[in-house]
Amino acid sequence: MTERTRPATLKDVAKGAGVSISTVSRVFSNPGRISPETSERVREVARKLRFTPNVMARSLITGRSPNIGLVVPDITNPYMTTLLKAAQKVSRLHATGVFVADTDDSADIEREVCEQFAQQSRGVILCAPRMTASHIRELSGIVPLVLVNRVVEGIPSVFTDSRAALRELVEELVELGHRRLAYLPGPAGSWSNTQRGRTVADRARALDVEMIRLDPTDGTHADGVAAAEQVLELGVTAVMAFDDVLAAGLVEGLRRSGKSVPDDVSVTGHDDILSELVHPGLTTVTGQSARVGQLAISRLLDGSGPASGPGPESGTHQAESVGVKATVVRRNSTAAPPRSG
């Protein structure tokens, strides 16, 4: 039905313009060495023939591909979605295609798709990997890597640095009068989860208040709903959730038990991603996922020179990890604890 005709090649353009193949090639890939008249004539013919350089052939000979890979544990999570959107926007400007893989939180699939992408990508952005550090290092021998929300010695990374914001949040809750707080954990293998849990625990200890770590979850909305039971059982007055999804679930769970937020329990989230959708508005921490995505892409695209520099500092500079500072967003899910409590 729809006839797909063979696309024009360098040869076709060369013949049409009366020059050699290499001249045409140079017009597109290495301009400046060709006279303006020739160049214009070639471009004219190319336009007429709707010629575009064959990516496969080009990649084959240059040994590098114009694509990058983005590997995420769960593309359904709005944090990742925003990151992807931003990353994708940047790469489009570089005419760089973006492979996306959702690993369903599986370390095995992470490795599998990374290996698959390695061949066709000039680099891979690995988000919140579940993989072991040594596997990550091994992988970085096959394809350039930029880690997101995880720090591994020797590998470049970008992460949301919410430590200061989380400490601030703990302080504010204590100031409001809370003395018995809890942290609602996210996915067990997650680096961010460990970081956040540790940060709030440390701050709580410093302020001499309780910070109970609730049972581990997988980070789903349903897990948040279910966590309400334990929260009420333990009688904590404020809960800091791993992220907004869990926080929203918890709010819903509390509501189902007849409790209200923030009157009975204060709840905070993380990522500021669906705060506008839930009621009351969640007090949370900005995720900065868009910025993180942009930075990750930039580092991949800039730092992809040919193994480069003899200078010893260029290497270390490349491998450093960059934190994007997060801030507190105050809404209506926190308040003073109830008198009776």
Place this chain on the structure above:
Amino acid sequence: MTERTRPATLKDVAKGAGVSISTVSRVFSNPGRISPETSERVREVARKLRFTPNVMARSLITGRSPNIGLVVPDITNPYMTTLLKAAQKVSRLHATGVFVADTDDSADIEREVCEQFAQQSRGVILCAPRMTASHIRELSGIVPLVLVNRVVEGIPSVFTDSRAALRELVEELVELGHRRLAYLPGPAGSWSNTQRGRTVADRARALDVEMIRLDPTDGTHADGVAAAEQVLELGVTAVMAFDDVLAAGLVEGLRRSGKSVPDDVSVTGHDDILSELVHPGLTTVTGQSARVGQLAISRLLDGSGPASGPGPESGTHQAESVGVKATVVRRNSTAAPPRSG
């Protein structure tokens, strides 16, 4: 730092196994013509050398790529996210990479990325509500296309068919006593928006009740919030929104005006995507986006034989459009209209 060594090629394996290059090639691409012993020996060496066939070279000579493209207007929308996740899962089983592009609701970008993908993909799944039909047809001359949530004569497509569900919803609202309803439109250029608006309008006319079309929106949560004003102004008692995002916004907007859902106004959504997050739970229509994604991928992957059959029916069969039946999900955002209304 991390030394990246040149990957092994057919040549290396051939030398290691003491056979010719083509023998090795056939072991991987066209088995059966090689004796079991030779095959095993070759595979052994290949394993030892960590050989994997070079995708670029293979694609160059075969003329087809192992990837597909997925083009969406806004990856941030949970409907698309779910679709992507499902599509991606299917393609992973086929060792097929997935390019993703977010077009920011721009018809120009839609075209641009499709052309970019064309070269490196064996097909593109196009969720492109904005492009004109003729552009789509033109595009399908460059790369095999499967349309999502849009029907264009002669091009295969998969869409959520919610017509029956929407009619049902109208009937239920009327049965509850509503006589003055409204449709809250989504993005203006969207095919789905046109379909849904028409469907509910037709059904309302048939039932002899009012169905007012509210001012057009871009489909954002903020648009939904803003629409509350017009809803109250017009005094409608039930609003059917284009999708859940708008519906959630509307619920929030009504709440800010001191109105409650469903007591003062009934609201319905579409896609069943964030219904669990908002309160009260939205009565909505299932989006079936996962199923749609699976089907779209399958059609692309199956129907990518070489232009194929002389039979006249094979063509038409390929180009047919497949609807996935949606159903009503009843929650708590609809009720009888207030007495005074």
Place this chain on the structure above:
DNA sequence: TACGGTTTGTCAAAGGTTTGCACAGACCGG
């Protein structure tokens, strides 16, 4: 022994591009 048939493996071309090298001509100072 010679011969058709089958199986197994090799040869070489092809696919579209990039790029080091060679070459031709223009230009310039001496």
Place this chain on the structure above:
DNA sequence: CCGGTCTGTGCAAACCTTTGACAAACCGTA
């Protein structure tokens, strides 16, 4: 008019794979 530099272009190899044509070896059989 000659030797040199500079500029613009062409030649051909290389990247790695697939695949049709073909050779070699083997079988059983006449």
